[in-house]
Amino acid sequence: MTRTDFSDELLMRFADGELDAATSAEIERAMEADDELVARVALFIETRHAAKTAMKPLLEEPLPADLEAAVERMVAEKLAARNAPGAAVLPFQRGGANDRRASRWLAPMAASLAAVVAGFGGYWLGLGTDPVPSGLLPLAVSSPALDAALVSVPSGEERQLPNSNQRFRAIATFRDSARALCREFELDSADRSTVVSVACRTGAEWRVAFAVVAPGDSGGYAPASSTETLDAYLSAIDAGPPLETAEEAKALRDLRGGT
Amino acid sequence: MSNTVKDVGERLIAFLPNLRRFAISISGSRDLADDLVQAACERALANAERFEPGSRFDAWMFRILRNLWIDHLRRQKTAGVQDDISERQDIAGPSGEREAEARLTLKTVTEAIADLPDEQREVLLLVCVEEFSYREAADVLDIPIGTVMSRLARARKNLAEAAGITETSARSQTMKGVN
Structure with a gap:
């Protein structure tokens, strides 16, 4: 004898696998002899499948560029803000393309960032009270020495920059998602502040795409918090892996006009 | 704690397509959806420390986004702003007189989903599209699991009727509705 008074809700739970084993077995037995019951269960299986299929194209739609950029910027800002003065230094973690910098970390150090200037496409979002060391201007690199x-x-x-008290340290060279040549570097000033920066080649000039100013006592090395911000930026612009020494030499030679 | 923040940031970016789909589905408008997604990301980042590492990130995000949507609806109501019908049609096209038309022409599944009452649509999205369990959906929506089940069953009956997925010929009709 089979039960035919199964409610829609019960059959739905069966179709969704949300029903206990005993009741499920009972429905299965009933379905063997009841085509109408099979159809009622099928309805729930089919509607689930139909809904999933119908909504799939929305998932595949490309994200609006400004939405994606806005969220990436938010994430980078959050990471930067988290490392604001007073925040603890994080264990240094990196992987993949950023392994190259691991050796720079001599010891964890107390970090405080005087200013965080996270730029996307050369756009400066904000600047603290400390002046950016000379030679680095928003958007374009104006110092011939730099x-x-x-x-x-x-x-x-x-290298010590000629006619200046700034020390320039080249960290890496890579290409951004638009294939533009970019260089990650640090600039130490006389007041011992360090700028961690990325400049990308646009036409005949370098444009500063990203810069974080780490103040005074960082001892010539950028604190971990500033490079975490940099990491967020690098992943946001989809930076390629660092160029090999030979590739980099060739790319720089090309910029200098093949000499 | 700090790694949670970083984790949330990374997962957020990866989750954007799903979050946007959910936002489009519940708001019925791409423009509104993009604002909602952005606001939800902002809120998630502001509260990143509160995300429990072992828990479902998607559930957390959907919940944040839906709460923002409800706030938005409340503000609209207070301000006396009417739901803009033309925006609703953004996703599925004109629905016209729902009752009358349903009998005359079958809708596509997408249209039929867009025409479901909000409370049925969100349950359908979470369970059938995002594959949440009833329990998980109940948590996101802050409703009892029994309510999830009754709304979900009604949603699917309505969907079947509107899109022509009938009990007697479920299989063949669904194929038509899908493609």
Whole structure:
């Protein structure tokens, strides 16, 4: 004898796998002899499938560019703000393309960022009270000395900028998602503040796409918090892996006009 | 704690397509949806420390977004703003006189979902589209699990009727409705 008074809700739970084993078995037995019951269960299976299929295209739609950029910016800002003065330094973690910098970390150090300037496409979002060291201006690199260093100093090396008290340290060279050549570098000033920055080549000039100013006592090394912000930025712009030494040398040589 | 923040940031970006789909489905408008998604991300980041690492990130995000949507509806109501019908049609096209038309022409599944009452649509989305369990859906929506079941059953009966997925020929009709 089979029961035929199963409610819609019960059959739905059966179709969704949300029903206990005993009741499920009872329905299965009843379905063997009852085509109408099979159809009622099928309805719930089919509606689930139909809904899932119908909504799939929305998932595949490309995200509006400004929405994606706005959220990426928010995430980067959140990471930066978290490392505001007083915040503890985080264990240093990185992977993949950023492994190259691991060796720079001699010891965790108390970090405080005087200013965080996270730029997307060369757009400066905000600036603290401390002035950015000379030579680095919003948008374009105006110092000939810095410009020269950017096209000549291999990653891993540092150099005193001529006629200046700034020390330039090249960290890495990579291409952004638009294939523009970008250089990650640090600039130490006489007051011992360090700028962690990324400049990308646009036409005949370098444009600062990202910069974080780490103040005074960082001892010539950017604190971990500033590079976490940088990491967020690098992943946001989909930065390619760092160029190999030879690739970098060639890319820089090309910029200097093949000499 | 700090790693939670970083984790939330990364998962947020990866989750954007799903979050946007949910927002479009519940708001019925792409423009509104994008504002909602952005506001939800902002709120999630502001509360990132409160996200429990072992719990479902998608459930947490859907809940945040839905709460923002409810706030939005409340504000609209207070301000006396009418729900803009033309915006609703953004997703599924004109619905016209629902009752009368349903008998005359079958809707696509997408249209039929868009025409469901809000409370039925959100349950359908969570369970059938996002594959939440009844329990998980109940948690996101803050309703008893029994309510999830009754709304979900009604949603599916309505969907079947509007899109022509009938009990007697469920299989063949669904294929028509889907493609």
